[in-house]
Amino acid sequence: MLGYILRRLAIAIPVLLILVVLSFILMYTAPGGPFNSDRPLPPEVMANIEAKYGLDQPFWKQIATYVWNVTTQFDFGPSFQYKNRTVNDIIAQGFPVTLTYGFWSFVIAVTFGISLGVAAAIRQNTWLDYTAVGISIGAQVLPNFVMAPLLIMFFTLYLGWLPGGGWEGGQWNYVILPVTALATSYMASIARITRSSMLEVLNTNFIRTAQAKGLPKQQIIVRHAMKPTLMPVLSYLGPAFVGMITGSVLIDVFFSTGGIGQYFVNSAFNRDYSVIMGITILVGALTIMFNLVVDLLYAWIDPKIRY
Amino acid sequence: MTLKSILTATTAVSLIAVGSAAWADGHATHPVTGETLASDQSFTYRDLDESPSIDPGTAEDSAGGDILRDLFEGLMNQAPDGTLVPGVATSFASSDDGLVYTFTLRDNAKWSNGDTVTAGDFEYAWKRAASPELASPYSWFIELMSLENASEVIAGDVDPSELGVTAIDDTTLEVRLTQPLPYFAQMTTHFTTFPVHQATIEAHGDDWTKPGNMVSNGAYVLSEHVPQEKLVRVRNESYWDNDATIIDSVTSLIINDEAVALTRYLAGELDRTDVPAGQFPRLQAEYPEQAVSVPLACSYYYMFNLRDGAPEEIQDANVRKALSLAIDRDIITENVLAGGQESAYTFTHWATAGFETPNIPMASMTQEERNAMAKELMAEAGYADGGLEIDLVYNTSESHKSVAIAVSQMWKQTLGVETTLANQEWQTFLEARSNGDYEVARGGWCADYNEASTFLDLMDSGSGYNDSKYVNAEVDALLAEAKTADNPQPNYDRVEEFIAQDTPIIPIYHYASVKMFAEDLKGWPFDNFQQNWYSRQLYKVAE
Numbered sequence: 001m002l003g004y005i006l007r008r009l010a011i012a013i014p015v016l017l018i019l020v021v022l023s024f025i026l027m028y029t030a031p032g033g034p035f036n037s038d039r040p041l042p043p044e045v046m047a048n049i050e051a052k053y054g055l056d057q058p059f060w061k062q063i064a065t066y067v068w069n070v071t072t073q074f075d076f077g078p079s080f081q082y083k084n085r086t087v088n089d090i091i092a093q094g095f096p097v098t099l100t101y102g103f104w105s106f107v108i109a110v111t112f113g114i115s116l117g118v119a120a121a122i123r124q125n126t127w128l129d130y131t132a133v134g135i136s137i138g139a140q141v142l143p144n145f146v147m148a149p150l151l152i153m154f155f156t157l158y159l160g161w162l163p164g165g166g167w168e169g170g171q172w173n174y175v176i177l178p179v180t181a182l183a184t185s186y187m188a189s190i191a192r193i194t195r196s197s198m199l200e201v202l203n204t205n206f207i208r209t210a211q212a213k214g215l216p217k218q219q220i221i222v223r224h225a226m227k228p229t230l231m232p233v234l235s236y237l238g239p240a241f242v243g244m245i246t247g248s249v250l251i252d253v254f255f256s257t258g259g260i261g262q263y264f265v266n267s268a269f270n271r272d273y274s275v276i277m278g279i280t281i282l283v284g285a286l287t288i289m290f291n292l293v294v295d296l297l298y299a300w301i302d303p304k305i306r307y
Numbered sequence: 308m309t310l311k312s313i314l315t316a317t318t319a320v321s322l323i324a325v326g327s328a329a330w331a332d333g334h335a336t337h338p339v340t341g342e343t344l345a346s347d348q349s350f351t352y353r354d355l356d357e358s359p360s361i362d363p364g365t366a367e368d369s370a371g372g373d374i375l376r377d378l379f380e381g382l383m384n385q386a387p388d389g390t391l392v393p394g395v396a397t398s399f400a401s402s403d404d405g406l407v408y409t410f411t412l413r414d415n416a417k418w419s420n421g422d423t424v425t426a427g428d429f430e431y432a433w434k435r436a437a438s439p440e441l442a443s444p445y446s447w448f449i450e451l452m453s454l455e456n457a458s459e460v461i462a463g464d465v466d467p468s469e470l471g472v473t474a475i476d477d478t479t480l481e482v483r484l485t486q487p488l489p490y491f492a493q494m495t496t497h498f499t500t501f502p503v504h505q506a507t508i509e510a511h512g513d514d515w516t517k518p519g520n521m522v523s524n525g526a527y528v529l530s531e532h533v534p535q536e537k538l539v540r541v542r543n544e545s546y547w548d549n550d551a552t553i554i555d556s557v558t559s560l561i562i563n564d565e566a567v568a569l570t571r572y573l574a575g576e577l578d579r580t581d582v583p584a585g586q587f588p589r590l591q592a593e594y595p596e597q598a599v600s601v602p603l604a605c606s607y608y609y610m611f612n613l614r615d616g617a618p619e620e621i622q623d624a625n626v627r628k629a630l631s632l633a634i635d636r637d638i639i640t641e642n643v644l645a646g647g648q649e650s651a652y653t654f655t656h657w658a659t660a661g662f663e664t665p666n667i668p669m670a671s672m673t674q675e676e677r678n679a680m681a682k683e684l685m686a687e688a689g690y691a692d693g694g695l696e697i698d699l700v701y702n703t704s705e706s707h708k709s710v711a712i713a714v715s716q717m718w719k720q721t722l723g724v725e726t727t728l729a730n731q732e733w734q735t736f737l738e739a740r741s742n743g744d745y746e747v748a749r750g751g752w753c754a755d756y757n758e759a760s761t762f763l764d765l766m767d768s769g770s771g772y773n774d775s776k777y778v779n780a781e782v783d784a785l786l787a788e789a790k791t792a793d794n795p796q797p798n799y800d801r802v803e804e805f806i807a808q809d810t811p812i813i814p815i816y817h818y819a820s821v822k823m824f825a826e827d828l829k830g831w832p833f834d835n836f837q838q839n840w841y842s843r844q845l846y847k848v849a850e
Contacts (some may be wrong), residue, residue: 028485032734035444037367038751040741040771044462052442083360084513085534093534152567157574164571165562167536183517253563258536271734 007291013287017067018290019284020277024063025274034271053080066200066277076281077274078092081267087278094260095282101257104179107187110239114233116187117194122221124199132191139188148181149253150153165256178255182248186240193236198229227301234301238294239287246283325834327636334815337553337829337846345827345847351558352579353568357535362516363501364436365443369753370559372498377540377842378523379501382410382429382480383492385839387832389660389757395424395502395524396480404793405487408698410495412478417545418504419521419528426474428502428524434460434467435508436499437545448499451755452491487791490758495838497756526552526843535561540842546690553846569823578825578847584706587646587821597823600647601833602658604754605818606762607651609699610775613811614743617794620695621746625676625684627810630697630747632681633716633721635674636815643709646821651814653803654752655762658836662759667801667807678721694724700729701749702736711817740774750774750812757836759799760789766802766811777811826850 035041035049050056054065076087087120096132101304113136120132153178156164168174210220252262260279267275299305335344358371363379366372382396417426425755435441437449437460450457455471484491494500504522511520521529526549527540541556542549560576562568565583573581582590583599590598597603611621620626636650644680652670655662664670669677685691699715701707713822715726740748752772754761767786770780777831782805789795806812820838824831830845832838 030734031738036734036737036741037444038737040737041444042450042461042771044458045444048439048442048446048461048463051439081359082534083365084362084516090534149564149567149570156576157570160574163325164574164576165567166560167533217653245738252535255569256536256560256562258533258561262535263573269733272317 006297008292008295012285012292016281016284019066020281021063021068023277023280024066027158027271027276028059028065029106030271032271036271036274053078056225067236070122070281076278079272079275081270081272087274088098090263090275091095091278091282094150094263097170097257098252098259099245101175101178101182101251101259102241104175105183106244107243108179108183109190109244112195113187113190114230116191117233118198118221118229120191120195121198121202122217126207129195131254132195136188136191136195139184140192142184144181144185144248145250145254148177148250151177151181152254165254167259174257176256178251181254182244182251186244189236189240194229195231196233197202198225201225201228204228231298231302234294237292238290242283242286242290246279246286300301312684317553322433333564337848338551340829342829342846343849345849346516347554348555349558350554350556350579350828350845350847351560351577353557353572353577353580353581353823355561355565356563356787357561360516361529361532361538363432363498363503364441365445367445368499370579372842374538374540375498375501375525376561376839377525377527378521378529379498379503380416380546381497381501381839382412382495384841385832385835385837387830387834387844389832389835389837389839389848390813391496394496395429396495399492401491402778405489405491406484406799408482408491409475410480410482412480412747413547414478415547416450416524417547418542419543419545420504422504422506422522423477423546424524425477426480427477428504429480430472430474431505432501432503433472434470435503437461437470438467439463441638443499444451445499447619448755450493452494452500452704453483453484457485470843489790490564490756490760493756493758493825496825508665522590525821526841527557530556530657548843551845554842572823572825580823582821582823584709585643585645587727589740590823594823596826598821599824600819600821601838602656602836603820604647604656604659604757604837606654606656606752606814607648607710607816608654608750608752609747609813609815610695610740610750611747611811611813612743612775613778614776617743618698618746621697623688624809625688626690626695627813628808629681629684629688629722629725631810631813632669632677633685633717634815635677635811637674638717639713640816643713644706644816647819648816649819651817652807654766654806654812655759655803656817656836659754659759659762660757660836661796662665663796664802665803666804669807681721690722695727697720697724697726698746699749700731700736700739702731702733702746705849707749714815743774743776748774751818754837759795760786763789763799763802766806768848775811777809779805779809780804801807 054062078089079085079090095225116132116136120129123129150166155162162173162177166174207220207225210224229265249265251257263275264279336342338346351696354370358368359369359464360366363375367374380394383391384394386392395412397413399410402746418424436443437446437457446461454464456469460467460470473481474533475481476676502524502636508515508521514520518529518532526543526546528543528548531539531543537555537558537560542552565581568580571577585671587598587600591788640648649657652667653664657664671741699711701711711728715728718724718726720844730836739745752762752765764786765780766777768783782802785798785801789798792798827847828845829848829850832840832844
């Protein structure tokens, strides 16, 4: 088992390196640059800026310097857009925010999603099933860019219960709306996957055998049906978890949380090269890590994979 | 948030509480108007996005400028109507040839740490802003000010110490220019010219703009800054005119989405926000006391690509003029934008100081007359039966798209011109435009200072912002002459006439600033054309 983990981690290094090189090339081939604006800078000003950020160096040298700084000093460089901030500053400030609302969204999405899915499956074609399916389809078709402004309008403007945005260091009343907006669509997906997976499992031979043996229904569901039901859910949860904790640009834009999600999109628009790279590497590393975690969980749940 | 900044924030909050209590107890009244002041003197407003920098030397956007005018104070300030009033300088004099300015500084101006603000602080700040070492994207402003050796310093050919600014003594600052600029003193209200505290910068390096580190000389000091969330500033007890300040704390909240910002404004979380495009008529009807539209110093236009090798058909001035005539500006300003913008027939914004809009014939015609003239011009150019195809490109945005669709419809209906619309993501758009990879492109220009040349200089063949690549020796000569003329207006009239005749660009509308203001917020400088406001001009009245 340990050997397997180590092997997977060893593969992650070249994967990340390829990711860095590819992103670097893609970024540089995109038209424009971090210092273009609607009033073009005089050439002498541009020359100073390019020299300051090392953009006057040949391409291979820029990429080599970058990889060297990242691997030896964990230095992702200064932001090109935000003058007095480094990429490390931006991640250090934004990632905890995203991690907080992402984590709670995940907890809520998983708890409610799985419960809703299981409930719907074991009471298939009853009002409970229809309600659960209705809720999950509703939450799915209501994208969070519609959901977020609606939540703000309802809870901030009409009811006046919750602030319409901001983070304030993660005070609970500032966290509720972003978490709700982010969790809903994930919850809906989890509920649908759980429901169909559970239905499939309930129709398999070993469940029928258990029923024939006269085991209580509760025991069949919890002890026998739950584990196989969760397999497809798990493979969805890995990437979903990374998606949630690396944030959503929409959540950051609508709720002014200051999280990392918005930088992903804005840095690309602004050609803030160092921030694009920093966040790509962060998300890449997290994705690789949680895919490994999911694989390990698979092995733990399903003996067929372990042996 | 570090422990230190939490402490700072808490201290700030309790200070505000103490301050507010004093107001409430005394039922303070405004010293000039006599209105009863509200007990809560905090001002919260929406900003679209985080400013790239709040260091005067490297700051580059107008939202950053709003923050910097609170935190720092330059030589001169703008009064609510935009006229020049003393700032750190009490007076200035210029030599007869207009090449040397001498500013006399007040001796009671203080930094927030108690140090005296001296002429040397300005000298240091300006030399720093121009230095290649700082590599500020706004160092071009020092060039624009025509400071002696500015270009050479920026290019690295001359040491920054050679820049044309010298502190004669603590209260006397001498500035040497390479050409006389009638509006030079106006430029000292711009954030690039604000003083900075040398010891603080040397002690903290890039971190000097963080709360707790920053030492500033304005009416407010930075108390909290969470990038992409908010920036809070509280009154500076060391400010020389602190007694006249009424607003105790100012918070700018970053809210990217303007519809959400409006909802939060209506919920009472904000005192000022922007009106989303197209919503002004509705909000004005519902909240007549709060929805406000005032002229804003920017012009919206379409530019033609006049480079060699650009599409042939638009090299004909008649075609360009016909396309300009066929645009019914009033439909765009009244029906498409509906936010108090004004139809434009001149490039210079109508409200620019000292500028009288010249009588461009097109402006006084009816749209029918314009359309008739446009058809004649097209016939002369050989497109009597239509057949002209135009590519129009704009940067991705709903409002640019609406304008482009309206214009393409007008061109089609009046002239039978087929327009292909294309939107491009901002950086791609900028690159295409500056490389001349377009036929007709959208443009917008905002004044750097309140004088017509800030617009018209774009028509100079040598201007780096002349993306049309319009070349007209007469225009160049007129603009050069205007720099030193006692009355440049006749020159500006002639340049505007050339623009109307040669049509290198089509002016479409003059911007308006369309905002919601809380009813209890008073003192907003609506008459300031550049919308340069200072929080210390504001106050809140009791309801």
